[in-house]
Amino acid sequence: TCRVSMSLAEIRAAFTAIKANIQARDPIRTLSILSHPHSLHKVKSADRCCITHQLLTFYVDKVFKHCRTEDSFVNRKISSIANSFLSARRRLGQCHEQNNCMCGEESTEKFKQILANYEELNVTSAAMKSLGELDILLDWMDKSR
């Protein structure tokens, strides 16, 4: 299986610094991108690598680029998180190409639900909500290390 080192503590620190600012931009309480109806915490260990790879790609391709704000401090933190995701995705991608990070039916289904949640909102709202849920992703990554 793939083992990719990712400085979760650094990403956490960057996110914690902007969490209140980002979450305040998301007024919708009734929809979650990552945690409902399926919780990341219910992902089987066999699917973890694939889901991680899909989520890193999701954040790089569909979230960070749509989260520019008027606050340069927030923007700097977002780009430092994005860079961490980019390098982790690159390393995980290599592993994926060597067929060590296979996607089963369940993880494909779960990721489809995440995309469906994302597409319920306009791009900016969906991206900002996804960014505000980074602690949900990091909590899951922490737990499943």
Added chain:
Amino acid sequence: SGELYCSLPNPRNVRFESVNMKNVLHWLAPEGTGDGVLYKVKYAVYGVGKWIRKPECRNINRTWCDLSSETSDYEEQYYASVKAFLNGTCSDWMETTRFNPLTDTKIDPPMVSVSSTDRSISIILTAPEKWKGSPEEDSISLLQVYPGLQYNVSVLNKKTKKRWLFSISNNTLVVPWLEPGTAYCVSAQIHVTTPLLDSGFSKEYCITTLKDK
């Protein structure tokens, strides 16, 4: 109740205060209102549609409400909200920010027990337990909640005032090569790297090594 138009000032600073995942909603009374204000409370799981009323916190005059059992699943995140009532009028609902029990709780210091020989002291540390609703419930150590939990331990030689600091992952520490018949004071802190959470240091536990045989 006939809440036609809410003209009462709003409750202020509505927020969760959490220690070891005992999650209590706190707020300040609306500005300029004396006694007699009553409140009601509701909460919601983030990502799920509906608000849920908290019956035990309906028409209360205190400014806190224990939502620990309603927010005990730390894989979820929550909002809570408070509304004030006085003389037939009311305030708006005032919401918290999104509450994540895992990252937004504070952790108490560990329990410390110390024993000594003539040239060493042994320290045993115990992480606090997660809040639980009743004594019959199974205890969950915060060590299970935060697998990366570590301890920072401070050992002070009372005579020379020399201090050592240790960072350990398991919960026992033996400090060797000490001076016989000397007082040492131990204090410990919990450190979680991710999410970043530090407890305060425990109070000092002092012990004197046995005299030389």
